[in-house]
Amino acid sequence: MTDSTLYLIDGSSYIYRAYYAIRHLSSPSGFPTNALYGFTQMLLKVLKDRKPEHVAVVFDVGRVTFRTEIYPEYKANRSAMPDDLVPQIAPIKEMVRAFNIPVLELPGFEADDIIGTIARHCEREGLATVVVTGDKDLMQIVSDRVTLLDTMKEKASGIRDVEERFGVGPDRVIDILGLAGDTSDNIPGVPGIGEKTAIKLIQEFGTLDELLARAGEVKGKMGEKLREFAEQARLSRRLATIDCQVPIQYRLDDFALSPPDNRRLAELFKEYGFTTLMKELTSTATLSTEQYRAVLDKPAFERLMAELQTAPTFAVDLETTSLNPLEAEIVGISVSCREHEAAYIPVGHRYPGAPDQLDKQEVLTALAPLLTDPALPKIGQNLKYDYQVFRVNGLEMEGIWFDTMLASYLLNPARSSHGLDSLSVEHLDHKMIAYAEVTGKGKEQINFAQVPVEKATTYSCEDSDAAFLLHRLFLPRLKEAGLEQLFFELEMPLVKILAEMELAGVKLDLPLLDRLSTGFGAQMADLEKRIHTLAPGPFNINSPKQLGEVLFEQLKLPTGKKTKTKTGWSTNVEELERLAEEHEIARLILTWRSLSKLKSTYTDALPKLVDPATGRVHTSYNQAVTNTGRLSSSDPNLQNIPVRSEEGRQIRHAFIAEEGHILLSADYSQIELRVLAHLSEDRVFCDAFARDEDIHTRTASEVFGLFPEMVTPEMRRQAKTINFGVIYGQGAFSLAKQLGVARKVADEFIAHYKERHAGAMAYLDSCVRQAEEKGYVTTILGRRLPIPDIASSNGNIRAFAQRNAINYPIQGSAADIIKQAMVKSFNRMRKEGLASRLIMQVHDELVFEVPEAEKVVMEQLVRHEMEHAVPLRVPLKVDINYGRNWSEAH
Structure with a gap:
């Protein structure tokens, strides 16, 4: 071993810290993984931040040690290891070994003893050691060449830090531990002497031995305790002393860090569902790019068109200038109709030296017969976006057949990510090119139109190729799981419906929102005055710390159980509702908070989300997020717009119909x-x-x-x-x-x-x-x-x-039923050529924007399709109402 620093990781300490830091996590099979994941992240943090050349991880093994032999009650007060932590110990050690890091353990000794032994050996060899731990007991081994590092607190501890913590040098820490004992390890110490007192005594007498020898000089009960429990103090010191002479076999050169076993790591990450780590660490680019090509002239485009016209199906992916489909300009289109082959048609790259490209409109016109052919199945990842961009460009894509994101979602709704990067890592063992790799990050980020065509070709072809490959994998799995019908007859048809709903958007009454915002602000100001009158003086109501001090320290209101936290008093809704039963100030604060949320989340925020071109707000419906199959929405979240309070209902007044239209709300009753x-x-x-x-x-x-x-x-x-x-x-x-x-x-x-x-x-x-x-x-x-x-x-x-x-x-x-109702209603409206539009889905409610002339026919259509969406043993019932705004219609 050269004179580089050795990092010794206290594995046993970090196992527990990881376990309690992440309260719950499990693999797709249900195996508990919170400690395993937390420990792995800690290990990665050390490797990334410190880049050690030499490292080892040290563990306890068993409870029986030399300490239990001399004092059977040692650590006897500790509860058994949690049931869901026990099975994670072996995988944690296997994970360490997969990183090609030595695992050190020895029956009869604790991890601290092994760490102390190796640290002292390194010290004698003139080498530096960093002990990665959160255990204060290891401060006794700190020296000029041994430091401690707590990565969770980002704190390093040297000799001066030990002196600040214990008031003495590292060599006297065991004397303090002997006097004060340690309740966590069941080390008795001297009864009645805590750490602060122990520090004062050792500072005064120098050492524990000197103190015990001169115990007669200590007056009162403390002196009596020292004399009575002198042997117990010596025993406690021995129990707390790290044994730096452990007979463990090792060679310092064995601690040299080797490259990890990526194959084994990938297997472990996959088994335990660590897809993000797979993407970051173990995956590599495995897809061949040899058959990726850019289509820059008409002959090449004509050859590609001939391939697509004879292909039974193809994957399509758009590259654009924005994630907002209403603003996005098409920069390029990639397609793939065979495995490991793809073509990219650049139409909007603009940068100095950019090659000549085909005209975007000519390309779209040529592709239109294929993209609008319902008999030609199309594949993609998040096809809703591609559909919307094509739609804005005057092309209504049909034959939306296989969305790999939705297939993944149906196969495992609990999966944290159904993004193409994540799916490729797990299912193709391939690490995709990251968007930031082609566009850069932060201030240096460029628009995709500025990305060189050559780089964009590889990036975009990889997307369509991966989607094509994934559809081949997912199709038989859907069939095997009995999910084909659900996928092809419900989830896939819903893609187009949601896309159209988002493009349609909802009109907002902006003057009303402005008046509501002003009114809420005035009410809040009045409430604030009343609250300050009831309080000892003005304070920031929005500050939980100040609010807690006012309620519980100044006003002395009764506290609930476990109200006090490390950062202050708890002032959550539950606590305030408890107080509100008897105290007016708590009632007023709850009202103030409610108005504040309505103002910031809705009356102030909604106008900013209105698209200037359409004058409407366009939410995003998320089809692959919830565990239950229900849709969710974002930007804005329509699911959370309040309905119970009068102020909340006023927000719904701002959702209005276009001139000559009404809103029709159809809500399942007790579904x-x-x-x-x-x-x-x-x-x-x-x-x-x-x-x-x-x-x-x-x-x-x-x-x-x-x-x-x-x-x-x-x-x-x-x-x-x-x-x-x-x-x-x-x-x-x-x-x-x-x-x-x-x-x-x-x-x-x-x-x-x-x-x-x-x-x-x-x-x-x-x-x-x-x-x-x-x-x-x-x-x-x-x-x-x-x-x-x-x-x-x-x-x-x-x-x-x-x-x-x-x-x-x-x-x-219930989610299945309302989705089926959406599909049937949408198809009927299209079939009958109605101008009405489905514009919102919230919980068990569908909201349509209906021309007044279609009111009667739409009520009949919606009621029939919703009440017959799925045959049940009991009748489905729908409540239908109308109004110029959402509040009237609901």
Whole structure:
């Protein structure tokens, strides 16, 4: 070994720190991976930031050591290793070995002893050692050549840092530990002497031995304790002393860092679902680029057209100047109709020295018969975007057949990313060229139109080639999983529908939003004055720290359990709602916060999202995000626009119809309970829905033992809470709190409910069993929803998975139904040549913009298609309303 620095990583310390830093993570198969992932990231951080030339990782092995022999109670107070951490230990060590880093451990000794032994050896050889740890006990081995490094706190500790921490040099740390003991290791020390007192005593007497020899000089009970527990202090010091003479076999040269075993790392990353790490570390460019070509002249373009015209299918990918399809200009088009072959047609590269390119409009005109042919299947990754860009350019793509992003999503909805880069790493063992590699980053980033054609050709051809290759892999997997029909008849047709919805957008009443924003601001200012009047003085209401100090330190309001945190007092909604029951200031603060959120999130933000060309706001519907199959939306998130408060409803007033149009809102009534009735064949539910009864009123009459006509609105509200709470696994404590009743009453509600709905309860139990047996649950249309944590040894995690096993089939089936309704409604509207447009989907609601002349026909069409979207054992019911704005229509 040369005179470079050796990094010794305290593996045992970091295993626990990683485990508790990441509370839950699991592989696609349900194997717990939080400690494994956290440890791997820590290891990578050391390798990246420090670039050590020599490194080793040291672990404890077993609890029996020389310390337990001399003091059997040593660490006896420690609880057993968490059940879900135990199986991660071996993979952690395997991961270290895959990095070609030595793993050091020795029965009978702790990791600290091995670290101390090697550090002292290096010191004698004149070499420097950095010990990567968070364990203060290792401060005793710090010297001129031994330092500690806590990567999680980014703190290095040398001799001066030890002196600041303990008030003495490293050689006297064991004396302090002997006196004060260590509760975590069950080292007794001297009763009544803590660390601060121990530091003062050692500073005064120099050493523990000197202190014990002169214990008579220490007055009072402390002196008595020192004399009484002198031997215990010496024993404690021995227990705390790191043994630097461990008989472990090693050679310093063996610690020289070698390149990692990328093949083995890739196998481990794939097995445990670390796709991001696969992309960063182990993947390489494996796709051949020899058959990638740029199409720069008409003869080459004509040859490509001849290939595409005879191809049974092809993948297409656009390169543009913007991610916003309304603003994007086409820079180039890549296509692939055979594996490992692709062509790039540049049409918009603009930079000095750029080659002559084909005319964009001529290329689109020539491609139009192929792109608009519904009988010619098209492949792509996130085809919705390509469809929209072509649509803005006057070309309506048909035959949208296979989206690799959606195929991946159906095969594994719980996967964190369905991006092409991630999919290529996992399924093709290929690392894609990153966008930043061709355009640069930050201030140096260029527009794709400025990217050299040669570089753009490889980049874009790789995209279409990868999509073509992935579709070949995913197609048989969809068939094997029984997901073909769901994919081709629901998810793929939805691509075009969502694309059209996004392009259509929604008109906003900007003057109304401006008035609302001003009004909310005035209300907030008034509330702020009232809050400050009730407080000792002015303070920043938006500062949790200041708010906590005002409520709990100055006003002395009663604190809840675990209210105090490391950073201050907790002032979350739950805490404020607790206080609001008796204290006006908390009620006012809750109102102020609500108005602040409405103002910042909606009345101030929405106008900025309006497209200047269309005068409308265009949300993005995300088809491959949620675990249950439900759509989500972003920029803006339409799912979160409030509806319960009066102020929230005013926001919906700002969503308006174009002149001569109205908004039609069609909302499924109690769809999740109807789904449950269908799936479970519960007699009571089925009977109630067959009679078109109000299910919540019926539940209230059963729970409270009353005739339906005697049920009050408050009883119905409570019944609604019970219906959804019990079904989704809510316990008596939570239900009691939500209903405002005693725990015993909630227990009785739940027991009575389960007795009345035995069929539903049996079905929900069967969902848990299915998850336990297969690792997933299914929806009405066969969508598979993974429940990987159902077999977790961690009780809390397993309970959460069991609740998901109950929730997912119902929520996922509701998602299937509304998606099917969207497809059927859209197709009918197109077939009948109607001018009405579907413009929003929010939860169980569809919103259409309808010319006034089409009002009657659209009501009939929408009601029929939604109520017959999927055949159920109970009728689907839709509530339809109209209005000039969304609030009126809902």
